[in-house]
Amino acid sequence: MPIVLLSLILPLTAFAGGPADSATVGLSLPLAQACLPPPDLDQIFEAATPFDDTGMIEPGAPSADDLSSAMDDFNRLLLRCVPDGQRVVADLDLDITVACTGRVSAATITNRQTLEPTLAACVQELLPFIAFAPHAIPDGYEFAYHMQIWFP
Numbered sequence: 474m475p476i477v478l479l480s481l482i483l484p485l486t487a488f489a490g491g492p493a494d495s496a497t498v499g500l501s502l503p504l505a506q507a508c509l510p511p512p513d514l515d516q517i518f519e520a521a522t523p524f525d526d527t528g529m530i531e532p533g534a535p536s537a538d539d540l541s542s543a544m545d546d547f548n549r550l551l552l553r554c555v556p557d558g559q560r561v562v563a564d565l566d567l568d569i570t571v572a573c574t575g576r577v578s579a580a581t582i583t584n585r586q587t588l589e590p591t592l593a594a595c596v597q598e599l600l601p602f603i604a605f606a607p608h609a610i611p612d613g614y615e616f617a618y619h620m621q622i623w624f625p
Contacts, residue, residue, distance in 0.1 A: 496553040496595045503604035508573035509533065511609045533609025535571065543605045544618060550602060551622065554595035561624040563588035565596065570615040575607040583617070 512532045555561055564586040570579040580600035585593040608614055 496550075496598050497602065500550075500599075500602050502601060503576055505572075505574035505576050506607040508611065509607050509609040531610070531614075534614050535606055535608045539606040539608075540616065543603050547599070547603045548620075550599050551596065553599065554592050555624050559624070561588075561592065561622055563592070563622045565593070565620050565622070567600070567618040567620065568615065569600070569603070569618060570613045571605045571608070572613050573608055573611055575605045577601050577603050577605070578613050579615075588622070 564584075565582055565588050566584040566586075568579075568581050568583045569577060572578040577600055580597075580603075582588075582593055582597055588596070
């Protein structure tokens, strides 16, 4: 499974966070999009296709830019989990499966390390709201994601 690394540093004290029980208020799940058709052999060898964690080509997988863009949007959602004035410094690891429609089909926090249980529950609640680009892997694309969060 591919691993996407991100260090997220958000000194955004001007934004108001909220309690975990209100994290999804006003949010809508992303609309399912049409799955992309599988690439043909010419496309596989001509295009820059993402590699999995073994270095093998994964034809039809989301691009690193697509994954990064979706996770950047998710990072902004995390502000909903942090109560005003609370200091948070944490690491966590996520395991996310993206259906070919671009919707999250499975997501778990595999290691919350220093993240408080209440905040971890809020993060878990927000994971289905990540909107990814559609791709061509019918069984879904699974990847691991490491985050470092810092709210001073």
